[in-house]
Amino acid sequence: MAVFTEVTPSQAAALLRPLGLGELIELRGCPGGIENTNYFASVRAPSGERHEYVLTLFERLGFEQLPFYLYLMQHLAAKGIPVPNPAPDASGHILHRLQGKPAAVVNKLRGHSELSPQPGHCAQLGTLLARMHLAALxxxxxxxxxxxxxWWNETAPLVLPHLAPEQADLLRSELALQNALVQQAGYQALPRGPVHADLFRDNAMFEGGELTGVFDFYFAGCDTWLxxxxxxxNDWCIDLASGQPDAARSHALLDAYQRVRPFTAAEQTLLPMLMRAAALRFWLSRLWDWYLPRSAALLQPHDPTHFERVLRARVAHA
Incomplete structure (x- = not known):
């Protein structure tokens, strides 16, 4: 999360009013993240109770793209998946406008992110991820x-001039491998559907050790579940300092997932390749944000070398 567009309390209150959520008490900018403008909004409901919401202004995504994400969240919430549910106006619209930009208001999930997950946390995440995949079918x-x-093919030429020779070699070789992979019959047969595509440990909430939900669906899209x-x-089940995989957490997540949705034979074969694909995706996006940054209040770009380490670790354990 970050603040690219400053929003005043009066502007936020004007957006909240038609949604029937109540009176704005406090508006706070959210630090961290790199894509959208986010604020926490504390609201006093007509009943007198205090509720917390997240107000998002979308800086890169347009009005034509956003319905996919917002209605996916609404679809999952209706099926009992614990995700933020976008607030509608009187006409049922959940995509709004603020300062000429697309905006949405969702309920804030309870709890806090577990930034040092243990196998038990990973198992809960695996169960929920499988349920989410099936619910979105x-x-x-x-x-x-x-x-x-x-996007990888478009972005790689933009970041390659900034890389050391050994980094450029790694990027080119992995990109060539992934381009070849998608042509294979086994890959094309992989189960797929709407996926979160950005479910890092800071995009989930726990309270009392129990997973209360996952959020930030604004990179979602149709892709392989794998x-x-x-x-x-690559995030929940690695050592952050080295990028090396953690076997206990990995097994906990995978075992829990496949108890809900068993893997196909092709998925069992291609999982190492898709872990490399996921590492490549985030290495590339962090390189892009690092070398081609945008200005934003509270913006904190992530260090791209982290996912370079993760990718190298996945290659070494292929």
Whole structure:
């Protein structure tokens, strides 16, 4: 999260009013993250109770792309998946406008992110991820993963001039490998559907050790379920300092996931390749944000060398 566009309390209150959520008490900018403008909004409901919401202004995504994400969240919430549910206006619209930009207001999940997850946390995440994949199967909207292979191929030439020779060699070789992979029959047969595609440990909430929900669906798209698993394994189940995989956490997440949705034979074979794909995706996006930054209050770009380490570790354990 970050603040690219300053929002005043009066502007936020004007947006909240037609949603029937109540009176704005406090508005706070959210630090961290790199994509959208985010504020926490404390609201006093008509009942007198205090509720917390997240107000988001979308800086890169347009009005034509956002319905996929917002209605996916609404679809999952209706099926009992613990995700933020976008607040509608009197006409049922959940995509709003503020300062000429697309905006949404969602309920803030309870708890806090578990930044040092243990196997038990990973198992809960695996169970929820499988439930989420199955719940989204009948979601009618279609949109590709906008940070998928096509974006990798477009972005790599922009960052290559900034890399050391050994980094450039790694990027080129992994990109060539992923381009070849998608042509294989085994890959094309992988189960797929709407995926979160960004489910890092800071995009989930726990309270009292129990997973209360996952959020930040604004990189979601239709892709292989295995790619979504790779994203999670590369964050929840590694040693952050070295990028090396943690076997206990990895097994906990995978075992819990497949108790809900068993893996196909092709998925078992191709999981290492999709973990490499997920590491490549985030290495590339962090390189892009690092070398081609945008200005924003509270903006904190992530160090791209972290996912270079993760990718090298996945290559070494292929």
């Amino acid at each position: 009948d979601y009618p909207r279609q949109q590709p993963n906008l940070r998928g292979l096509a 790619f979504d698993l790779g994203v999670c394994l």
